[in-house]
Structure formats: structure tokens, C-alpha cells
Amino acid sequence: MNQRVFEKSGAKVSLLGFGCMRFPLDEQGRIDRDKSSEMLDYAYRNGVNYFDTAYPYHDKESELFVGEFLKRYPRESFYLATKLPCWEVKTLDDAKAMFENQLSRLQKDYVDFYMLHALSASSWATMRDLGVVEYLLSLKETGKLRHLGFSFHDEYAVFDDIVHYCDWDFCQLQLNYMDTREQAGIKGCELAKSLGIPVVVMEPIKGGSIANLPDDIVSVFSDLRPSDSAARWAMRWVGSLDNVKVILSGMSAMDQVVENCETFTDFEPLSEEEKNVVGRVEKMLHARINNGCTACGYCMPCPFGVDIPGNFKLWNDYAMYGNKGEVIWQWTKQFSPDAKAEKCAECGACMAVCPQSLSIIEDLKTLQSEFDQLVADSE
Template structure:
């Protein structure tokens, strides 16, 4: 494992961090504790020491807390978690969430604590008005917060204002080879590093799209350049090529994914990609942009939908219909809508309530995109035909 130093604290952080949002879970969303424990223990043994979770990740903090406590891992790893600031109307709310997070994670302190999903300076100003700056000072003096930062999902133009609004210890941004100018982007990465901040990278593989969701032409382009390197490794290596990136988070849900990423992280050196390899990635970006229609990462922040629509599933099927053909997209759409059940939920069930839009870190106009899904994957009478077919097949 390669390590990169946090210039603020001096901590040596593993170049590969463990993003806990996608811990193994059942179809109902309940975390598989046994499988998750095996993954976490293997990750620690392989040298990963940075674990990222959040209050809003269902069951996530509790699971990690149990695993860390019963395996005596607290002094071997750095724990990062996040405050759900959108739910905070008073300073008492902030304190209540913080206390609950300590109880969930079974710890007295957090190595890295983030304001979760900040999209603009106004959100930070609201917290300042509640007294969060003084609150952070008290927590740091008490040793309950070691490093304070924020995760960002706003515009590139707003990022510098937020960076300069407080004496942050670190920040977390979305960055990958198809999101160079999206959200904070490369400009934000370089700005934060120039301020002496460690930068944690999230969505390096765009929710898996850059691992197993690439168009076949893009996969072939990678193979022509280097047949021994998997698409996921290309994505991770591209980020580690940036000396400004401190930790790259990966949501590894299987031991196979963990093994592959750790092997890649052993060579996580800055400025290691050749000009030919960088040109290959540029070609893949062009191919990807032609096929990818909705920039959904499958984070599920939009869920649950009040109408029961599987929004990420709809978008995955829609993108697949362009990447792998309409037939494949239709198959995925039938599955994600629960078409064979007694209560299927189609894209056409959207009532444009907007509940999903305000929670989307990618700022997708979800109701409008669901209309596009309906137009492409739900032809007239399609639900009735599927329902009739299900009845005939019992």
C-alpha cells in the first residue's frame, strides 16, 4: 500500500480509502454485517487505514462501529463521518447528531469530521449563524474532532468561496476522468492543494460506471492500450496520477473488488501515467460522453421516492439502452420497476413532486429525466403488456 501525507496533521493516509456507503447489504438495504466485517478486516490487513461513512448512510455507522469495536481496530484506522447539516435548524440539532454518531461508531472522537454535501456558501453561512464555528472550536479543544472538513457537490465557481470561508483542515470532492470540469473539478483540486489541504476524492469510478459500465468501444480502447489493466484500475490510476489527491475512496462491496483495488494501489504513484496512456483515457472519455445520458452515480440520495419509483434503477437502464442497446435497457427497466410484481412502479408514476431533486448531489433534473426514460423504455401499453404476460406465466 502506498501512503500520502496529510499536510495539515502529518497523518500518513492510505492512498486507497474504504468508502463504506456501499457495504454489502440485502435487497432490502439491510447491511450484511458478517460480509462487511470480512471486507473491513481484509482491508485493514492490506494496509487501508482511512474509512469513510456518514450519518445518512443507512445502518452504516452502526455496522462500522460494531466491526471496529469487536476487532479492536480503533487505534489502527482513521474514521471519517459526516454531519447531516440539512437537518440542523439549531445548534442543539448539531450536538444531538454528533452525540448519536459517537454512539453509533462507538468512539469518543472522529479523526476526520465533515459537513456533508455542501453545495454553496449560503449553507455554510446558515451554520455559522447557528454558532457552528464556536462549536467546532470546542470539539477540537476537547479532542472529539481531530480534523474538520466538508464534502462538496456544488458549482466550480462557488468552491473557492467556501474554501476561504473557514480554516478547514481538509475537503472531499468528486473527481474522475469524465468529471474534470464538473463540480469542484480539477480547478478545485488544485486550489485546495495550493491552500495546503489534503483532498479526499469520492466517486473515482462514478458509482461503478467507469469499472463495469463502460461502453464496449471504451473497453476495447483500453485493451488496445494495455490488455492487462482492468477499466477500474485505469480510473483509479488516473486519479493517483495527480499529486494533489491524498486519498481515493472506493466503495468496495466484494473481496474481489478489494483485492483488485489494493493491487492497483500498490503502484499509486503521482505522475506515473505515460503520454500514451493519458491519450487513451481521453479517447475513452469521448466514447463515454457519447453514450452516457444521465450522470447518475447510484448514490440513492434521491431515495426513497414517495411514489416508490426506483430512480437510480431507471437511469441505469436508460443509460444501458444507449451503451449496450435498447434490448438490454428494456430488460433492466423491467427488472428495476418490479414489473413482475403485484405493484410495479414505472417512470410514468412520477408526479413531479420534486422531493428527489433537492437531495441529488449531481443536481439532476430527475422528473424531466424520468420523462425521457418513459419515452425511450416505456412505449404505449407497455405496462399493460407486461402485466398480461406475467398473469399468463403465473
Template sequence: MEKRRFEKLGISPSILGYGCMRFPMNEDKSIDEEKSQALLDHAMASGVTYIDTAYPYHDQQSEKFVGKALAKYDRDSFYLATKLPVWLIKETSDVRVYFEEQLRRLQMDRVDFYLFHALSKDRWEDIKRLDMIREVEKLRDEGKISYIGFSFHDEYPVFEEILTYRDWDFCQIQLNYVDTVIQQGMKGYDLAEKMGVPVVIMEPVKGGALAKLPEVMEDIFHEVSPDRSVASWAFRYVASLPNVKVILSGMTEMSQLDDNLRTFSDYQSLSPLESEAVEKVTKIYRSRQMNECTACGYCMPCPFGVNIPGNFKIWNNGAIYEDYEGARKNYHNMDESKRASMCQECGQCEPQCPQFITIIDDLKKVALALA
């Protein structure tokens, strides 16, 4: 398993990190613990040492399951990351209250990587106003946290302000070969590299969208490297950046895990010819997609029952794959109560979207295009 050294921290976790937001689920939407345990066991047996979860994942069940799943392992055999739910903090003392709750859920006495979760301009202002950083630093000084960082979902100027505010141990950003000009983009990555702040990558395959592509795009990759999976190109793209230390993948199936293990057990950076292929695919992909939805689910649940990510997936796939009839069929096969046309424009979803999608307007477009 490829490892990258955090020179600043003096540690070397696996470059492949297990993202605990997309475990396999039962019909009732609970975590399928048997399958998920098998995935984590296989990952760790194969050299994965970075495990990333968060307070809200899987309807607040991810931390509990992860704690249970990791209980049989030596605590020093893995690095555990979780995140402070900044939006729930109403007064400074809440920081410790939520952190202690997370420790109980995880059945741990410490967290290795602790992040201020999904920062935006408004959340950053709340962090400063309530002096949350000082409280997290106290927890670090007590030995309950090793490294302090943040995950980010906003525009570059906000990222620059946050990154330069203090000496961060690391930061976590969304980056893939399609999303180089949204959020902080490559400009933000370059700033982190310049400042010596190690980077953890989320959404390297854009919520799975870059794991299966239209034939015209896949042919470009296969012509250059016929034996590599489509998803591996996305992972190798971000892994080719020297200041990327960990790449998170929310692996739901054993086949996904095995493919990623192959990529990073015999890791090879992109060649100039492969980089050119990525540029070609990126150009075609960007010209087709309708919006930037990664199906992260932060917008859910909709109080009126609309399946927001499901509608956008159908809409985007119809455009990207040029299968408009198939998209209409999939839309009409969806339960009517979950269709875009049922949006009541309450606005609850939009402030939660890390991609800053105009969800209400886009749902109108989906309803019109797929009616």
C-alpha cells in the same frame, strides 16, 4: 499499500479509503454484516487505514455497523471519518446532539476526520447562520475531533467561497476522468492544491459506471495495458494528481476490493500514453451519457415508489452501450410501480441530488424513450 502524506496534518493514511455507503446487503436491505466484516477485515489486513462513513448511510445503519466492526482493532491503527448531517441541524446546539449520537453509534471516543456533509449553497448559508463551525471547533478543542473538513456537491463559485472562508484541514470532492467539468471540477481541485488543502476523492469510478465500459472504450485501455482492470484506470487517474491524499471506494464485493488492492499495492502513475488513452475514452463516454447520475441514492426513497437511480442506470447504460432494446427490456422487467412513468412530480427528490439533475424532467424522458 501506497500512502500519501498529509503534509499539513503530519499523517500518512492509506491512499485507498474504504467508503462505507455500499456494503453488501441482505434481501431486506439491511447490511450483510458477515460479508461486510470480512471485507473490512481483509482491507485492513492489506493496509487500508482510512474508513469513511456518514450519519445517513445505509438508512442510518452504517455508523452502527462500522463501530461494531472496528471494535476489535486498536483505535490508533485506523483513521475514522464521518459527517455532520447539516440538513438536520435546526439550531446551533443540535451540532453537539448529533455528534454525540454519532459517537455512541460508532462506539468511539473521537472521530479523526469530521466533515460538514454534502455542502451546497443553501447548506453553507445554514452553516454560517447557525455558527456550526464554531460548535465543531469546540468539539475539536475537547479532543473529540482531530481534523475538520467538508464534502461538496455544488458549482465552483460556491466551492471557492467555502474553501477560502477558513483554514480547512482537508476537503472531499467528487472527481473522476469523466466528471472534470461538473461541480467544482478540476478548477476546484487546482484551487485546493494552490491553497494547500489536502483532497479526499469520492466517486472515482462514478458509482461503478467506470468499472465496466462498452467494448470500444475498454479496447482502448486494453491495447495500452492489457493486464489492468478497467476500474484501475479510473483510480490511477485521480491518484496521479499530487494533492489527492485518499481515494474512497465503496467496495461491495471481495473482487472489487482485491482489484483495488492490486492497484495501490503496486501503484504506478499514468504514463503519457495511458493519459492519452484516458482522454480518448472520456471523449466517447461524454458523447453518449444521458445524465450524471452516480446512483448515490440521496434522492431515495421516493414517496411514490419510483426507483430513480434504477431508471437512470437503465437509461444511461442503454445510451452508453448503444443497447436500446436491452434497455427497454430491462425497463419493462422492472416492477411497474418503480418505473419512471409512475413519477408524480412531487419534487421531493431534486433538492437532495448532489449532481443537480433535473430528476422530474429526466424521468419523463426515460418513460418516453423506454416505453
């Protein structure tokens, strides 16, 4: 297993990190502890020493399970990462109580890597104003916390603001070859590098979207390396970024653990030719989008509650990846019914301000009927 070093602390971390949010489930929908333990054990025995959990994962069961599981190994032989659920923190005392609660849930005396979870402009403002960062920095002095960072989901400008606030030990970003311009993106990764802040990457296969690509796209990869999966290409793309220290994979089956361990043992960065192939795939996928919504948000808020960029993002993702199951789940279980395309009252306010001059009203009608059909066909 390849390792990379956090220069300031000297921590030697495995390039593959085990994301503890997608364990296999039992019939009750709880973590299947036998199967998950086997996967964690295989990963550990093959050199994975970074385990990333969080308070809400698996309906709050992940920290409990992972903390218990890791008792079987010497404490200094692994790095345990978890996160402060910022949305639960209304006062500084809430943050203090939550951290102590997490230590107890994990059955540990200290956390190796601790993050403010999923920072956005608003949650960051709350954490900053409550003095949570200063409190967490004081925990570093006591040894209860070894590295302080944050995970992030917002625009680059917000990242720029947060990353300059203090001397963070690391940050965790969503990054894959399709998302180089999303959120902090590759620009954020470069900024972190220029400030000497190591990056941990999440969503390297975009929640599975770029692990299960249409056949014509897969053949572009397999022409060059017939035995490599699309997932391996995506992992190698991320691992080729030199400021990336850990790549998290939320593995849910043993075959994924085995393949990932292989990918990150004697890791091969992408050659120039391979980088060009990934660039070609990225262009082929982007060429499939239905419309060119950039999610700029100028059209928002819609007076009738439609989440215009949210609708288009799902529609475009489906056009690119053909990920039917994921889209149906998002549309039926995650997307607010009040924000769906069908709520459009055709007032035209959005069309007047869209810099891409999109036919928003027509496109919303089309996507609503396509998704209705998709759901009907699946029933």
C-alpha cells in the same frame, strides 16, 4: 498499500479509503455483517487505514456497524471518517447533540476526519449562519475531532466560497475522468491545492458507470494493458492527481476489495501515453450524448415542474454508459414523477432561453418514450 501524508497533522493515510455505504446486504436488506466484516478485515490487513462512513448510510446502520467492527483493532491504527448530516440540523444545539450521538453510535472517543455532509449553497448558508463551523473548530481543541472538512455537491462558485471560509483540514470532492467539469471539478481540486487543503475523492468510478463500459471502449484500454479493468484505469487516473490523499471506493464485494488493494499497492501513476488513452476514452464517451445540455439551468424553473436538466442528464448518461439497470432504478425510484419529461405542456418558455438552442420539447418527448420502453422491456 501506498500512503499519503496530510502535511499539517502528519496523518499517514492509505491511498485507498473504504467507503462504507455499499456493503453487501442480507435477505432483509440490512448489512450482511459476516461478508462485510471479511471485506473490511481483508482491506485492513492489506494496509487500508481510512474508513469513511456517514450518519445516513445503509438506513443509519453503517456508523453502528463500522464502529462496532473497528473495535477489534487498536484505535490509533486507523482513521475513522464520518459526517454531520446538515439537513438534520436546524439549531446549533442540534449539531452539538448530533456529534455526541455519532460518537456514541461509533463507540469512539474521537473522530479522525469529520465533515459537513454534502454541502450545497443552501445547506452551507445554514451551517455558516448557525455557527456550526466555529463549534466544530472548538471540538478540535478538545481532541474530540482531529480533522475538519466538508463534502461537497454544488457548483464551483459555491465551492470557492466555502473553501475560503476557514483553514479547512481537507475537503471531499466528487472526481473522476468523466466529471472534471462537474461540481467543483478539477478546477476545485487545483484551488484546494493552492490553498494547501488536501482532497479526498469520492465517486472515482462514477457510481460504477465507468467500471462497466461498452466493449468498444474497453478495448481502447485493453489494447494497452490487456489485464487491467476499466475500474483500475479510473482509479489510477484519480491517484495520479498529486493533491489527492485518499480515494474512496464504496466496495460491495470481495473481488472489488482485492482488485483495489492491488491497484493501490506499489501504485503506478498514469504515464503520459496512458493519460492520452484516458483522454480518448473520455471523448469517445462524450461523443455519444443525445444532446448538449450543459445543466446551466437558464431554462428553470419550468412552469409545469419539469426538471429539464435532470431529465437530460439521465438520458445523456444512459447514452454514454449504457447502464440500463442504474438508469431504470433512477427513473423509477429516484426521479420525481412530477418532474418527468411527460409533464411538459409545450409552452415553449424554456426554448426561448436555452443558450444551446436545444430542441427541448422534442428531446423530452423522445427521452420519455425511450425510458418508457426501457422500463417496459425490463418488466
